[in-house]
Amino acid sequence: MASSKIGLDFGTTNSTISYLENGKPVAFKYGGQQESIPSFIAYEDDGYIDIGKAARQAAASEPQMESYGNFKMDLPLTENFANNYSSKHTPITVTTDYLRQLLLSPENTYSFRSQQGEIEGLVVSVPEIWQRDISNRGRENLQSLIAHNLGLEKQLIQLVSEPVAAAAYYAWETQRRHQQENQEPFQGNLLVCDMGGGTFDVSLCRVYGDKKVEVLYFDGEGDRGLESAGVAFDRRCVIQAYKKQNGTEPDLNSQEFMNQLQSFESLKIDGHNRYTKKLKNYCKSPSDLAEKTLYSFANGYTITNGEVDEAFQPIAEGIRRVLERVNQWLATHQEPCDRLFLVGGFSQFYLVQKTILDALKITEKDPRVDNDFNLIQSAFAISYGACLIANGLVQPRETYIHTIGIVVGMMTASMEVEETFIPIIEGGANLDDLASLRFADIPPLEAFHDTPEVILGVVPQSKGQIFKKVLPDTVKLPRNVASEKWRVGMRVNRSQVAYLAIVSVGGKRKVEYELGNIIAQMFPGFVIRED
Incomplete structure (x- = not known):
């Protein structure tokens, strides 16, 4: 079997692997059937591990x-997370076990390696908020477990934002079609709305040249306790149906509730066309059809059109908040939205689509709504795009939005020492330019001992406010060389993980530290919002 460079859309509810076949990305069928593999894992008493359906x-x-x-x-x-995981497991160990079974396990005859051969390269998509929120440890934790726990350090090409991956697929596929039809390829601004199980992210991407993609603006609601996407909606619907039938609140951690949730999810997906038609009719005449049952599931549980609409409203509010900011940005910067691309599993839900179109003040028949992409292509766009990036067929231009550097004491004219922030990584820099170390624009420093005090400075999203953290025991120089002169540098890899480096003048000695966990400790919350 040949080796492959693959794209993995590691989703909250489902995951998809894509690889190239005859020059086009195709979704890997786990077990010969599942193109969307539930992100679900079960541990049996004898140590056997099951994943997916x-x-x-x-x-x-x-x-x-x-x-x-x-x-x-x-x-x-x-x-x-102690209440949700046993003493033996954490989110990292569970994710490691799931991805090992999905990608690598020789004991699992359904794994990608068993079915398709070795993995030569890997690009994994992650939520946009994992980049935007500087205190979020998702990228570092995922990069670490893929590289070290799974042993794929050399194969991991990068972690890529989900909307960026989707835009990469859109750019590649539209240009491929236009070339076949001898038409001018699409160039312009593409608004990617990614609504999945756990997040709602929006990216305005410029598509230009030979399948080039550049991110102009991004926004989203992030995880927000899963209140803004598909998982939250499904839970609210099942809770509503349970309370209506039993008169009490369900135990959300019980297996009974999990079974009901699974039944509802399967019904909603398998009957997509049928329920879409019913919801369209409801939206045309809500007062007449509010009490009419929409879903019947799990041995007698029911939920009406009106109850579904009520369960959806918190999500609708989140969509409107995000797209209001998008509209403001477009107006302020006089940038057009030339095309709209809805991706992610939950974006196919009719109420999601209607809310997005209404918020953007466009109709279903608007030429900006590209109807040439079918349900499967939209659902798998993120995985397809990650595969294309892995194989070098699309090269998105991504930037690192935060500004990071060091704080040093500078002598003033009055012979006083004043703390000064020296940026090393400037927000908005192209990731390709940050792969190599950048050094602080100051004279080399001399350390008086092996553990010099370094003060890290961070400006989240480059918005102006500087946060500082002293790293008293983090930086440890090589022994017996403290008297040398040193330069402080930083770099950011293609997965948007930042590193601090202390390098001797001449470059013979170097120590390097990953900054993700250090930066995360500087902030009490997960999201540093613009509003």
Whole structure:
């Protein structure tokens, strides 16, 4: 079997692997059938591990079995997950086990390696907020477990933002079609709205040249406790139906509730066309059809059109908030939205689509709404785009939006020492330019001992406010060389993970530290919002 460079859309509810076949990205069928593999894992007593649909079925038939879903959104956490995980497992270990079974396991005859051969290169998509929120540890934790726990350090090309991956696929596919039809390829601004199980992210991307993609603006609601996407909606619907039938609140951690949730999710997906038609009719005449049952699931549970609409409203509010900011940015910067691309599993839900179109003040028949992409292509766009990036067929231009540097004491004219922030990585710099070390624009420093005090300075999203953190025991120089002169540098890799380096003058000695966890400790919350 040949080796492959693959793209992985590691999703909150489902994951998809794509690889090139006859020059086009195709979705890997796990077990010969599943192109969307549920991000779900179950541990049996004998040590056997199931993932995907089989894991869900096993957990449903044996309620006492240890099982986990939606664990991707816990990856940024390092604590406060004890109630959801056993003493043996954390979000990192569960994610590691899931990805090992999915990608590598020789014991699993369904794994990608068993079916398709070795993985030569890997690009994994991540939520946009994992980049935008500087205190979010998701990128570092995912990069670390892929590189070290799975042993794919050399194969990991990069982590890429989900909307950027989708835009990469759109650029490649539209230009491929236009070339076949001898038409001018699409060039312009593409607004990618990515609504999945756990996040709602929006990116305005410029598509130009030979399948080039550049991010102009991004926004989103992030995870927000999963209140802004598909998982939250499904939960609210099932809770509503349960309370209506039983008169009490369900136990959200019980296997019974998990089974009901699974039943609802499957019904919603399998009956997509049928329920879309019903929701369209409801939206035309809400007062007449509000009490009419829309979904019947899990042995007698029902939920009406009006109840579904009510469960969706918190999500609708989040969509409107984001797109109001998008509209303001477009107006302020006099940038057009030439095309709209809805991606992610939950973006196919009719109420999501209607809310997005209404917020942008466009109709379903507007030429900016590209109807040439079918349901499958839209659902798999992120995975397809990651695959194209892995194979070098699209090269997105991504920037690092934060400004980071060091704080040093500078002598003033009055012979007083004043703390000065020296930026090393300027916000807005192209990632390709940050791969090599950049050094502070100051004379070389001399350390008086092996653990010099370094003060890290961070400006989240380059918005102006500087946060400082002293690193008293983090930086440790090589022994017996403290008297040398040193330069302080930083770099950011293609996965948007930042590093601090202390390099001797002449470059013979160097120590380097990953900054993700250090920066995360500087901020109490997850999201530093613009508003």
